[in-house]
Amino acid sequence: MDKLNFDEVVARSLKIRARYHELELQHHGSEWTVEEDALAFLTDAALVGRLTMSQQRRWPAGTDAQQELEHKLGESLWWLVVLAKRMGIDIQIVLEQFLTKTEKLVGK
DSSP, X not given: OOOOOHHHHHHHHHHHHHHHHHHHXXXXXXXXXXXXXXXXXXXXXXXXXXXXXXXXXXXXXXXXXXXXXXXXXXXXXXXXXXXXXXTTOOHHHHHHHHHHHHHXXXXX
């Protein structure tokens, strides 16, 4: 499988989120708010923690922790892209700024 470029990640993420908004309107009469999206992200991020413990054999698992962990890591990245866009933040710019600032702090 080829690796994605970041522009493609953003475009595909937003297209998927738009489809979910359509489903929310269809099933609930309104789209999720930014706060609801943030809560969904936090729920998935918490699951990353639990699945990591399971994958590292520090928590009992009844399922395929590796496969679920991979899915939740991808989903968490997707949520961050979506949240940034909904809040008017360019995720690529802020990631670049963070990396540059942190590299200066810890040394390249």
